[in-house]
Amino acid sequence: MDIQLYNSLTKKKEVFEPLYRDLVGVYTCGPTVYNTQHIGNFRAFIFADILVRTLRFNGLEVKWVMNITDVGHLTDDADQGEDKMEKGSREQGMTAWEVAKHHTDQFYLDMDRFHISRPDALPKATDHIAEQIAIVQELEANGHTYTTSDGVYFDTSTLADYGVLRGMGESENEEARIEENTEKKHSADFALWKFSSPEEHRQMEWESPWGIGFPGWHVECTAMSIKELGELYDIHTGGIDHKMIHHPNEMAQAQGSKGTTEARVWMHNEFLLVDGGKMSKSIGNVYTADQLIEKRFDPVIFRYLTLTAHYRQQLNFTWDSLAAAQSALKRLRQMVREWEMPSVGSADFDIRFLEAVNNDLDTPRAIALVWELVNDSQLASSSKAQTLKKWDAVLGLGLIDYIARPLVVSEEVQELVDQRQVARETQDWEEGDRLRSLIADMGYHVDDTADGQKITEL
Structure with a gap:
């Protein structure tokens, strides 16, 4: 039976055909680990999990890659503001590296809580600085970059179809010009490598051919997805918020460096x-x-x-x-x-x-x-x-x-239930409520029925 998926790139539902027989490459934009992920983030990760499970349900082998952003994501997605990791460090009283580890570990725990399958690869941006620099060098060699006082930027005018994913042309981009950076040639141009300012001490910075600094947010996904899945792979997923800036920029980097759209199918979940x-x-x-x-x-x-x-x-x-x-x-x-x-x-x-x-x-x-x-x-x-x-x-x-497994409670829970029965019989309603609360703390709910107390799981 055919699998049909909505492709944001073509703006229609299509029959899915893997690039390689019985092998599907899927890349998901993962968390920026400067803070704990919220349920809106997890809607996107659950959606990607359902996609991967469905592909496997159809007998396909899947390699699922999800990145961990632990550097380079600025508070303004359009390359302005403070690095979220540096901000997290200041607010949480830990080093940026400690913040990243703490929230990465929390993310793994929460994935299990939401029953999200563990991706086959979870590459971190800080482990792939060399790969990101290599992508920027390719873009530079192919004439897609220019340098300003604060970094190396992608010149979107060098791609005739830039923004095709979001359906926005250059004239519309100009209307949305970002005033904060007057050195940008075009409003949609984005940072590939940001220079460290001499006036600030950054905890995360690296040497590069252009000077000490750190990678732009968008380049990590292109570099790591290509490393893990190849220059063109099957499916890229993410939240609808990525459709306007992050994903068009990813695609532009792949087009400028490898001559591909990075992924054949781009899928986006709506907001929570x-x-x-x-x-x-x-x-x-x-x-x-x-x-x-x-x-x-x-x-x-x-x-x-x-x-x-x-x-x-x-x-x-x-x-x-x-x-x-x-x-x-x-x-x-x-x-x-x-x-x-x-x-x-x-x-x-x-x-x-x-x-x-x-x-x-x-x-x-x-x-x-x-x-x-x-x-x-x-x-x-x-x-x-x-x-x-x-x-x-x-x-x-x-x-x-749960299938064919009748509920069996521990002796400790049963003892509380028995004590509550005594409280009911003596009409000690306050004690009965207290015991019900204790039972709830242990993960069970008690209903009073005509046949006595009925125990169920919360």
Whole structure:
């Protein structure tokens, strides 16, 4: 069955055909590790994970590469402002190198929490300075650069189709001229190598043919993706915010140095909104995995929530929507616990699921099929179990840990439940509430029913 993917470069859905038989190269723009990644970042990483899982579900071998940006990303994506790593160092009281390690380790932990598969390669920008310098040298040799007082820049006028990814021509670029740097020849020109200022002490800087400095943000992705996947590979993913600046600049670097578009298919996920608006630190609505956990939400619940919307549609996050996703996933887990062990799956359901995920990763349809499957009264639970087990290789909800496994609580939890039963019988409601809270702290919820207390996982 064909896989159809929406290509931002051609602006249409296309049948995906790998460059190499049964081998797909996928590159994902990863985190800038100056701070903890928020749930908006993780929507992009979950989308990329679903893509890779779908390709593998179709029997394709995939090499998935995700970069770690640990230098060069300025606070203004258009090459102005302060290096985010230096800013993180100042604000967090650590060296820039310590900041990078701390937040890289946190990112790996959070990937596991959101059930994101570990990419095959996670190259760091600071480990590939030589490769980035080499790309800039190629661009220089091919006549695509010029030097200003603060760095080496890419001259976008040397590429006739610069900006094709975002659909913006040179005249529109001129209207958006960045006034902060009057030495730039064109508004869209971007830094390839930034010079260290004599007036400041940088923790991260390197020698180069142009002087001491550090690489521009965009060049790392071109250098590392080409090193890991070749001069032209299959798919490049990232958030929709990268479509306007970062990805057009990546493509320009590949065109100028290698004569390719870097990737054949460019895919972008839409924004995650919070309470109908953008996330903002000043508003206080930038949430992390730790904050979800503090509110007793397993991060995989957020993963489920993201699957209920198509990746090319904006998703509005609210605590109520997350609570609804929690209830849905909790119910699903409870239902599959009562099933028999997996046996033979349902071919009809499998075909429909494959049609859904192969149709540009239609996860809302896939989730609808999950519920249609579990509620099918004609299908044996063992068949449902095998089918859902297979599908979860794409969905990544960890349902295999619940199928045909009745809930068993520890002696410590059971003792608290028994104590709460005594409190109920003596009408000590305050003690009952206290014990319910303790039980919740241990990951379980207690419902009072006509048949007594019912224990479920949070």
